[in-house]
Amino acid sequence: MGVIERKEREKELRSENIIDAAERIFFNKGFEHATMNDVAEEAELSKGALYLYFHSKNELCMAILQRSLHILRKIFVLLLNEKNLTGIEKFTKLAELFITFAKEHTNHYNSLLSYREHRENCPATGKIIKSTIEENQNINNIISDIIKMGQIDKTIKKNIDADRLSLALWGNFTGIMPSSILSEKVITNFNPEDIIKYHFELLINAIRN
Amino acid sequence: MGVIERKEREKELRSENIIDAAERIFFNKGFEHATMNDVAEEAELSKGALYLYFHSKNELCMAILQRSLHILRKIFVLLLNEKNLTGIEKFTKLAELFITFAKEHTNHYNSLLSYREHRENCPATGKIIKSTIEENQNINNIISDIIKMGQIDKTIKKNIDADRLSLALWGNFTGIMPSSILSEKVITNFNPEDIIKYHFELLINAIRN
DNA sequence: TCACCAACTGACCCATGGTCATATTTTGTC
DNA sequence: GACAAAATATGACCATGGGTCAGTTGGTGA
Structure with missing residues (x-):
């Protein structure tokens, strides 16, 4: 039965x-x-x-956020498993994928930015919070793994700290800048895409072997 | 009278x-x-x-946020005007100052992170919003100017795009990562300071002449 | 002394997140 | 098929708190 x-x-x-x-x-x-x-x-x-x-409106929101992370993770997993790309090439593609994600899943991307707002009002013990943290951790690991692959295939400098760099990137991805402050036309003519790409360019220069 | x-x-x-x-x-x-x-x-x-x-609770919050930006700007202005430092040295000090700001003015720092949340509910025409945008713009200009000084004194590569880089940094500073996601102990042993410093290290390597 | 007006008050309105006693449906048992 | 128990769902209700506004206060200038 x-x-x-x-x-x-x-x-x-x-x-x-x-x-x-x-x-x-x-x-x-x-x-x-x-x-x-x-x-x-x-x-x-x-x-x-x-x-x-769901315990609360905030928790319902965290459930959406968890989905957003899930979508993004799946995208990154595809990149991680792609054959015929060197580490540095995969790293380069990260920026591209993230921009695509922000464009094609704008609502989900925006949901990521309100993490703080909702997180604070949910008990840490909940299943949803736990999955959220797990997804997040996974994403960081994927980025980190891509960097490490580059170190193995010698396209990325050996002395780069993959874990730290992956966290820095993640912070940049989810920075409030891209979607809010930057989108005030008054402030700048650059769009978020521009900035992310340029930032990546500099980093790639710094880590390329 | x-x-x-x-x-x-x-x-x-x-x-x-x-x-x-x-x-x-x-x-x-x-x-x-x-x-x-x-x-x-x-x-x-x-x-x-x-x-x-104040028109609303949100606007009152934006007034606090404006103060936060003001504090940060004053700190950065001091750095900008400091004598006896090369451009690249000033750039290096930016990270330090920002971390200090986040530590010593934690509440104000956190207020910056809720920009999106409050901004959306305030009319764009208000005086407070305008000052906020202005402060923000000023800060970006200061960072940009510091980079340009480095290009003049030849400590920073000529071909670096000062405006884009300053925006990328600002995005990183105000990313939600440092204070929230990262502070989930589960996820990582690194603290935000670590990450910001490491990120800066890489960038400095990339732009140093 | 008085009219005026800006600054201020707080009782009130009402939208909304969240609760809970009650109702409905499903399940297991005979 | 009948019936009790359990799971699921309902929606009237409550409490809270953002925001309003008719009325009060007190300084100002004539």
């Missing part, structure tokens, strides 16, 4: 459906202006039911 | 007092958990009075 298993699957499905609905609502109205009633309606559930699956 | 002038001064003073109170409350309770009633009480005013000086 796979009743329990089926129920578990259904519960998982409901949860995913709620996140789907939340994405549509949050991405459309913005986190602050979207209400839990909106989400409930979109999910074809009552508000109370939402709270059977 | 300087009555009008005096009144203007007093109004300005009130405004500053409110921001003082708001800092004490927001920095203590956190933006989300602090209420306008708290701020009003701390400022020894009624809630209604706050709204004579």
Whole structure:
């Protein structure tokens, strides 16, 4: 009797459906202006039911953020496993992929930037928070691994600290600059893409063997 | 009769007092958990009075953020005007100063990271938003100028794009990584300081003449 | 002394996150 | 099929807090 298993699957499905609905609502109205009633309606559930699956509005948001990280990780994994590319070539492609991600998954990219805002209001013990941290860690490891591959195939200098550099890059990727301050046209004519690419160029020069 | 002038001064003073109170409350309770009633009480005013000086809670927050930028700018101006330092030396000191700022003005530093959150809910026409953008622009110009000084005194490569590099650095400084994701002990043993310093090291290698 | 006006007050409005007693559906048992 | 127990869902309700506004206060200038 796979009743329990089926129920578990259904519960998982409901949860995913709620996140789907939340994405549509949050991405459309913005986190602050979207209400839990909106989400409930979109999910074809009552508000109370939402709270059977998520502790709070913030946690629901973290679930979306986790998805964003998941998408990005999958993209990076593809790069990591690609044959016929040297380490430094993969490293170069990182910037490109990230820009593509920001362009093609703009809403998800933006969700990453509100990590702080939502994270603070979620208990650290939750499953969602844990997955989020795990995804994040994975992404850093992938970047780090790409650098290390470059050191093995001798296209990246041996003395580069792969772990530190990967963290620095990640910080740069998710810096608030690209999407907010920079997008104030008043401030600059450069677009975020420009800046990220230029920054990468300099780093590549610094680490190339 | 300087009555009008005096009144203007007093109004300005009130405004500053409110921001003082708001800092004490927001920095203590956190933006989300602090209420306008708290701020009003701390400022020894009624809630209604706050709204004579600031359009919204978010705008009050932007006023704090503007102060943060102002503090940081003053620090950077000192560096810019320092004699007896070459361009590359000043550039090197930028990282140090920023880390010091983050350590000694942690609350103000954190306020910078919530730019997006508050910015979205403020009309672009407001005086506070304008000053914020201006301070931001100034800081970018200072960083850019430091790089250009290095190019003049030949300690920094001629072909470095000062404007783009300054924006990339600013993005890195205000990335969400340092204070949030990185501070999850689970993820890494490095502290933000480490990462920023290492990143700078690489860049310095790349741009040094 | 008085009219005026800017500064200020705080009771009030209302939107919304979150709760909970109740209702509905599903499941297991006989 | 009947029925109790458990799981799931409902939506009226509550508390909170951002924001408003009719009314008060007190300084100013005539």
